[in-house]
Each structure stands twice: as C-alpha cells, then as structure tokens.
Amino acid sequence: MEKSSVQTVSSEDLAKAAGVKPTQLRKDLSYFGQVGTRGLGYYVDQLAEMITDLLGTASLQPVILVGVGNLGSALLSYKRFEEEGFQVVAAFDEVVSPSRQNQIVQQVYPMNDLPAYVTERDIKLAILTVPSISAQGVVNSLVAAGITGILNLSPSVVQVPEEITVHDVNLAIELETLSYFIQS
C-alpha cells in the first residue's frame, strides 16, 4: 500500500488481507496504543512504521542459516526474507563440500567458524535446517554463541534456556493436519 501511495486503510480491508475479522485486528492493534483515526482508518505510513518498529525490522536484520541441505539451500535464495527486512548473511554446515556451496552467500562455512562469526557480528537470529539427529547439538552451539531466536525447520523438539525463543515449523505435520481435516 505504501508503494502504491495509498494514504489510509480501514480495519476491514486490513482484516481481509490478513484473513482475520476486523474486530480482531482492531483489538490486536489497540494493545500497542491508539494508532488509528476514528471515522477514517489507519494512516498506512504511520502503521507501517509502528509495526516495523515493534517487530524490530526497521533496519535490516542479519540472520544465519545452519544446515545447507535441500531445504537450507532453497531458503538461501528465498527472496521474501529480504523484502521483510531480513538478510541471510552466512550459511554453515558440518560438511563443506563443493556441492554444498551456493551462489547466494559467498561461501558455506564449517560449523567451527560459527561461534566467532556470530559473536563478532552480534547476530541474534538463526534458521535451522539440519537433520533431526544433529538439531539439539547445533542448537546448543547456537545458544552458546549468543543466538537468541531460532526458526527450527528440523523435525524435532529442542531444549533451550527460557530466555531463548524457538519457533518450530514442521511441514510434514502440516500435511498430516490437512490430511486429518479433509476426511469426510
């Protein structure tokens, strides 16, 4: 909307775009203060600024990716991250073979390089696309290195200290859930 110079937008339109009900959207926004204008709606630029501030994506955020298998390398070239304010700045893997190299990040680094890289650049976010078996070990290294947010795409539950945030995305489970709901 900012790109197409739309000035204001109603909670109804926003809700439609987000797939929720207008009251839900208004209630949610209200937790962050009075941000709209009655009788008019929300100023697009104001709202966008508020949201990026809240999310912490006002400035480009560096992210590392660990595990350069099929899924990992696909995500290295996934354009959406950049559009939303994230930049995958480095990729790491146990095995650094030529086949695991990738044109997006200049190089796939060995796991040993991870702690120094993360600490020096003060990186907080990591995408985890390693096999289930190595997930917990890698997570321990990430936490030790100073990572505080992990997007876990490996199909396993990992243990972390409570100040660390982990979000699990399990595509196989998503398909199973679908399979369940489409029955009868």
Place this chain on the structure above:
Amino acid sequence: MEKSSVQTVSSEDLAKAAGVKPTQLRKDLSYFGQVGTRGLGYYVDQLAEMITDLLGTASLQPVILVGVGNLGSALLSYKRFEEEGFQVVAAFDEVVSPSRQNQIVQQVYPMNDLPAYVTERDIKLAILTVPSISAQGVVNSLVAAGITGILNLSPSVVQVPEEITVHDVNLAIELETLSYFIQS
C-alpha cells in the same frame, strides 16, 4: 519407538518428545477414546495405528506440488514427507523450462495438465509454492479440479469455499515473530 521395539510409553515421555505437558497430551488423546492402560501407559503399536488411522495416512497419500521455484524444488526432494506417509507424485508449473525439471518427479507438467491429472487419480492434497501474484488463480484451479486440502507456502491469503481446508505457512512471518519476541 516401533522401530526400536519399545512396547509401551507414558504420557510423560510422549509429552516431552512433543514439547507439551503430560496432561495436555492425555486430554487430547482422550477425545478419541480410552486408548491407554492405567498404571502402564500406551502400547506403542496400538497408538501408532490409531493415529495413522485418524490422520488418514495409514496408506501412502498422493500429493501434488504446484510452483517449481526455489522452495518448490527443495520440497520435491524433502524426504520427511515420504516418512510420514505422503508421496509427491507430480509437480506443475506455468513455465516448463529445462531448468525447472527435477530428478525426483520424472517431469514438471504444465498447469494445463493439472485438472485431468488430479481428477483421474482422485488426488486430494496440494502443496502450493507459487508467487503471491498467481496464488489465488492457481487455488481456484486446484479447487475446481477436486483438491480439498492445500498447504499454502505462498505469502498470501487465498479465498476458498468453506469445505476446502487451507493451511498457511509463511516463513517470513515466522522470522518477524521471532524478531519481535527476542527484543529486550
């Protein structure tokens, strides 16, 4: 657990593996009947059978994939689907160039072939990895062809009739959420 011949398992162990509390797990299972044995736990084989029956993955389920870009081709070689009872049997794309061919499925088919393929084989599930702009159009074709469950990895909300189930997975939003929670 079945593979390692474990006979029984407690709700506590299952809950730990799933990342939930034991009471939650027991309550959830109880909605499907009395399935455990008091004083003992759950018989692994019985429970596994009950769950695959409920999910509808007792027999291998065919799935199609639409949109063979970066993410799409990665998912074509994602082994976990098969392990959980799903088989990606065909891939479709607007553009069928040599660079979009893939060694997993024999061929990437043009979108025009989709309706006949889906109808003839009575396929119910689809994975959607197309660009945002073409999502709604593709979804309309899928629904018309008889697909009833869609795993939508494209970053847009799509409209479907209410008997169709759509699950959205938006990786950029997952990163944004992480970014929010790791602040302060």
Place this chain on the structure above:
DNA sequence: ATATGTGAATAGGTTCACAGCC
C-alpha cells in the same frame, strides 16, 4: 504403586455491542 482418564477450575483468546471521536 503407578499412570491414565476426566470433571471442575482456570486461563486465554475472540466476538459483540456500543461509546467515543473525527
């Protein structure tokens, strides 16, 4: 003794209904 199954209590999230403001 041990671990499930479950009604009751609690907590959390969504929607309603309408007051408040432009």
Place this chain on the structure above:
DNA sequence: GGCTGTGAACCTATTCACATAT
C-alpha cells in the same frame, strides 16, 4: 455518518486434582 477503541460477554483451550483401573 463512518470507523476506531474497548469493556463485557462469550467461547475455547489448558491445567489441576483426583477418581479409576491395572
């Protein structure tokens, strides 16, 4: 008149506490 902001009502989900079964 139009659209947001929000307390109250409602609905859903989680946890507790313990009865029940092996």
